[in-house]
Amino acid sequence: MDYYGSHINRLIEELQGLPGIGAKTAQRLAFHIINMPKEQVRSMADAMVDAREHANYCRECFTLTDEELCPICQSQRRDHRQIMVVENPRDLAAYERTGRYEGVYHVLHGAISPMLGIGPNDIKLKELMQRLQGPDGQPGCDEVIIATNASLEGETTAMYILKLIRTLGLDIKVTRIASGVPVGGDIENTDEVTLERALLGRTEM
Numbered sequence: 691m692d693y694y695g696s697h698i699n700r701l702i703e704e705l706q707g708l709p710g711i712g713a714k715t716a717q718r719l720a721f722h723i724i725n726m727p728k729e730q731v732r733s734m735a736d737a738m739v740d741a742r743e744h745a746n747y748c749r750e751c752f753t754l755t756d757e758e759l760c761p762i763c764q765s766q767r768r769d770h771r772q773i774m775v776v777e778n779p780r781d782l783a784a785y786e787r788t789g790r791y792e793g794v795y796h797v798l799h800g801a802i803s804p805m806l807g808i809g810p811n812d813i814k815l816k817e818l819m820q821r822l823q824g825p826d827g828q829p830g831c832d833e834v835i836i837a838t839n840a841s842l843e844g845e846t847t848a849m850y851i852l853k854l855i856r857t858l859g860l861d862i863k864v865t866r867i868a869s870g871v872p873v874g875g876d877i878e879n880t881d882e883v884t885l886e887r888a889l890l891g892r893t894e895m
Protein backbone atom coordinates (compact mmCIF):
# COMPACT_ATOMS: atom_id res chain seq x y z
CA MET A 691 0.00 0.00 0.00
CA ASP A 692 2.94 2.39 -0.36
CA TYR A 693 1.13 4.30 -3.11
CA TYR A 694 -0.31 6.45 -0.31
CA GLY A 695 3.05 7.53 1.11
CA SER A 696 4.35 6.86 4.59
CA HIS A 697 2.31 9.40 6.63
CA ILE A 698 -1.02 8.21 5.32
CA ASN A 699 0.05 4.58 5.57
CA ARG A 700 1.01 5.05 9.19
CA LEU A 701 -2.43 6.46 9.98
CA ILE A 702 -4.10 3.53 8.21
CA GLU A 703 -1.95 1.05 10.13
CA GLU A 704 -2.68 2.70 13.47
CA LEU A 705 -6.42 2.64 12.80
CA GLN A 706 -6.25 -0.97 11.72
CA GLY A 707 -4.81 -1.81 15.13
CA LEU A 708 -8.19 -0.95 16.71
CA PRO A 709 -10.67 -3.74 17.49
CA GLY A 710 -13.22 -4.39 14.75
CA ILE A 711 -11.41 -2.24 12.19
CA GLY A 712 -10.31 -4.09 9.06
CA ALA A 713 -8.13 -2.84 6.21
CA LYS A 714 -11.01 -1.30 4.23
CA THR A 715 -12.57 0.51 7.18
CA ALA A 716 -9.13 1.79 8.24
CA GLN A 717 -8.64 3.31 4.79
CA ARG A 718 -12.09 4.85 4.81
CA LEU A 719 -11.52 6.39 8.26
CA ALA A 720 -8.06 7.61 7.28
CA PHE A 721 -9.42 9.42 4.22
CA HIS A 722 -12.23 10.87 6.30
CA ILE A 723 -9.73 12.19 8.85
CA ILE A 724 -7.48 13.62 6.14
CA ASN A 725 -10.42 15.55 4.72
CA MET A 726 -11.50 16.96 8.09
CA PRO A 727 -10.54 20.56 9.06
CA LYS A 728 -7.11 20.53 10.75
CA GLU A 729 -8.52 22.02 13.97
CA GLN A 730 -11.05 19.22 14.29
CA VAL A 731 -8.38 16.57 13.78
CA ARG A 732 -6.22 18.19 16.45
CA SER A 733 -9.15 18.29 18.86
CA MET A 734 -9.86 14.60 18.21
CA ALA A 735 -6.23 13.64 18.77
CA ASP A 736 -6.15 15.72 21.99
CA ALA A 737 -9.29 13.98 23.24
CA MET A 738 -7.62 10.59 22.78
CA VAL A 739 -4.42 11.61 24.56
CA ASP A 740 -6.34 13.35 27.38
CA ALA A 741 -8.66 10.42 27.98
CA ARG A 742 -5.75 8.00 28.02
CA GLU A 743 -3.72 10.16 30.38
CA HIS A 744 -6.49 10.77 32.88
CA ALA A 745 -8.17 7.39 32.81
CA ASN A 746 -7.71 5.18 35.83
CA TYR A 747 -9.71 2.72 37.88
CA CYS A 748 -12.13 3.94 40.55
CA ARG A 749 -10.53 2.99 43.86
CA GLU A 750 -13.82 1.58 45.13
CA CYS A 751 -15.46 -0.25 42.20
CA PHE A 752 -12.60 -0.37 39.64
CA THR A 753 -14.58 1.01 36.74
CA LEU A 754 -12.84 3.39 34.37
CA THR A 755 -13.03 7.00 35.46
CA ASP A 756 -10.87 10.10 35.43
CA GLU A 757 -11.46 10.79 39.10
CA GLU A 758 -10.33 8.91 42.19
CA LEU A 759 -13.90 7.82 42.85
CA CYS A 760 -16.30 7.36 39.94
CA PRO A 761 -19.57 9.40 39.90
CA ILE A 762 -21.61 6.32 40.92
CA CYS A 763 -19.45 5.58 43.98
CA GLN A 764 -19.54 9.29 44.88
CA SER A 765 -23.32 9.48 44.66
CA GLN A 766 -25.31 9.66 47.91
CA ARG A 767 -28.44 8.64 46.00
CA ARG A 768 -27.08 5.17 45.23
CA ASP A 769 -27.57 2.26 47.62
CA HIS A 770 -24.04 1.41 48.72
CA ARG A 771 -25.25 -1.76 50.49
CA GLN A 772 -26.06 -3.41 47.17
CA ILE A 773 -23.12 -4.31 44.91
CA MET A 774 -23.55 -5.61 41.37
CA VAL A 775 -20.54 -7.55 40.10
CA VAL A 776 -19.93 -7.17 36.35
CA GLU A 777 -17.16 -8.31 34.03
CA ASN A 778 -16.27 -4.96 32.47
CA PRO A 779 -17.16 -1.25 32.34
CA ARG A 780 -19.28 -1.81 29.21
CA ASP A 781 -21.59 -4.10 31.22
CA LEU A 782 -21.86 -1.41 33.88
CA ALA A 783 -22.83 1.05 31.14
CA ALA A 784 -25.45 -1.40 29.86
CA TYR A 785 -27.08 -1.62 33.32
CA GLU A 786 -26.89 2.14 33.77
CA ARG A 787 -28.82 2.55 30.52
CA THR A 788 -31.76 0.67 32.05
CA GLY A 789 -31.97 3.48 34.62
CA ARG A 790 -33.49 0.98 37.05
CA TYR A 791 -30.53 -0.10 39.14
CA GLU A 792 -29.91 1.98 42.25
CA GLY A 793 -27.01 0.14 43.85
CA VAL A 794 -23.30 0.38 43.13
CA TYR A 795 -20.96 -1.88 41.11
CA HIS A 796 -17.78 -3.88 41.22
CA VAL A 797 -15.95 -4.33 37.91
CA LEU A 798 -13.86 -7.52 37.67
CA HIS A 799 -12.13 -6.68 34.37
CA GLY A 800 -12.57 -10.19 33.02
CA ALA A 801 -13.83 -13.61 34.05
CA ILE A 802 -12.11 -16.77 35.17
CA SER A 803 -11.16 -18.86 32.13
CA PRO A 804 -8.94 -21.91 32.57
CA MET A 805 -8.92 -22.22 28.76
CA LEU A 806 -7.39 -18.77 28.33
CA GLY A 807 -5.23 -19.15 31.42
CA ILE A 808 -7.14 -16.42 33.32
CA GLY A 809 -7.22 -17.31 37.00
CA PRO A 810 -8.87 -15.66 40.04
CA ASN A 811 -5.76 -13.53 40.61
CA ASP A 812 -5.95 -12.04 37.13
CA ILE A 813 -9.25 -10.24 37.77
CA LYS A 814 -10.35 -7.84 40.55
CA LEU A 815 -11.59 -10.59 42.87
CA LYS A 816 -9.25 -9.96 45.78
CA GLU A 817 -10.41 -6.33 45.69
CA LEU A 818 -14.05 -7.47 45.76
CA MET A 819 -13.43 -9.66 48.80
CA GLN A 820 -11.66 -6.82 50.62
CA ARG A 821 -14.64 -4.64 49.89
CA LEU A 822 -17.13 -7.26 51.08
CA GLN A 823 -15.27 -7.85 54.32
CA GLY A 824 -15.45 -4.19 55.25
CA PRO A 825 -12.87 -2.36 57.38
CA ASP A 826 -14.46 -3.13 60.77
CA GLY A 827 -15.13 -6.85 60.28
CA GLN A 828 -18.77 -6.11 59.40
CA PRO A 829 -19.97 -7.17 55.93
CA GLY A 830 -19.29 -4.39 53.43
CA CYS A 831 -22.79 -4.72 51.95
CA ASP A 832 -26.14 -6.52 52.29
CA GLU A 833 -26.44 -8.02 48.82
CA VAL A 834 -24.08 -9.02 46.04
CA ILE A 835 -25.78 -9.33 42.66
CA ILE A 836 -23.63 -11.40 40.34
CA ALA A 837 -24.16 -10.13 36.80
CA THR A 838 -21.35 -11.87 34.97
CA ASN A 839 -22.15 -13.09 31.45
CA ALA A 840 -24.17 -16.27 30.90
CA SER A 841 -21.10 -17.93 29.37
CA LEU A 842 -19.01 -20.78 30.77
CA GLU A 843 -16.48 -18.22 32.07
CA GLY A 844 -19.21 -16.04 33.57
CA GLU A 845 -20.85 -19.01 35.32
CA THR A 846 -17.49 -20.29 36.61
CA THR A 847 -16.75 -16.84 38.00
CA ALA A 848 -20.19 -16.59 39.63
CA MET A 849 -19.76 -19.94 41.39
CA TYR A 850 -16.27 -19.00 42.50
CA ILE A 851 -17.46 -15.73 44.05
CA LEU A 852 -20.28 -17.53 45.87
CA LYS A 853 -17.80 -20.07 47.23
CA LEU A 854 -15.43 -17.33 48.44
CA ILE A 855 -18.21 -15.44 50.22
CA ARG A 856 -19.44 -18.60 51.93
CA THR A 857 -15.88 -19.69 52.84
CA LEU A 858 -15.28 -16.32 54.48
CA GLY A 859 -18.53 -16.81 56.39
CA LEU A 860 -19.83 -13.41 55.35
CA ASP A 861 -23.49 -12.75 56.12
CA ILE A 862 -24.30 -11.40 52.66
CA LYS A 863 -27.18 -12.31 50.37
CA VAL A 864 -25.79 -13.50 47.03
CA THR A 865 -28.05 -13.33 43.99
CA ARG A 866 -27.55 -14.13 40.32
CA ILE A 867 -29.36 -12.22 37.57
CA ALA A 868 -32.11 -14.24 35.90
CA SER A 869 -31.48 -16.04 32.66
CA GLY A 870 -33.17 -13.34 30.58
CA VAL A 871 -29.64 -12.81 29.31
CA PRO A 872 -29.29 -15.38 26.50
CA VAL A 873 -26.98 -18.28 27.24
CA GLY A 874 -23.56 -17.47 25.86
CA GLY A 875 -24.77 -13.90 25.32
CA ASP A 876 -22.96 -10.74 26.27
CA ILE A 877 -24.54 -8.30 28.68
CA GLU A 878 -23.28 -5.29 26.77
CA ASN A 879 -25.22 -6.40 23.68
CA THR A 880 -28.45 -7.20 25.52
CA ASP A 881 -31.36 -4.76 25.28
CA GLU A 882 -32.45 -2.72 28.31
CA VAL A 883 -35.81 -4.45 28.80
CA THR A 884 -34.16 -7.88 28.99
CA LEU A 885 -31.50 -6.57 31.37
CA GLU A 886 -34.13 -5.00 33.62
CA ARG A 887 -36.11 -8.25 33.65
CA ALA A 888 -32.92 -10.20 34.44
CA LEU A 889 -32.25 -7.87 37.36
CA LEU A 890 -35.77 -7.99 38.78
CA GLY A 891 -35.95 -11.79 38.38
CA ARG A 892 -32.64 -12.46 40.11
CA THR A 893 -32.56 -15.47 42.40
CA GLU A 894 -30.60 -16.25 45.52
CA MET A 895 -27.64 -18.53 44.95
Ligand code: ZN
Nearest residue numbers: 748751760763
Ligand atom coordinates in the same frame (compact mmCIF):
# COMPACT_ATOMS: atom_id res chain seq x y z
ZN1 ZN B 1 -16.63 3.52 41.47
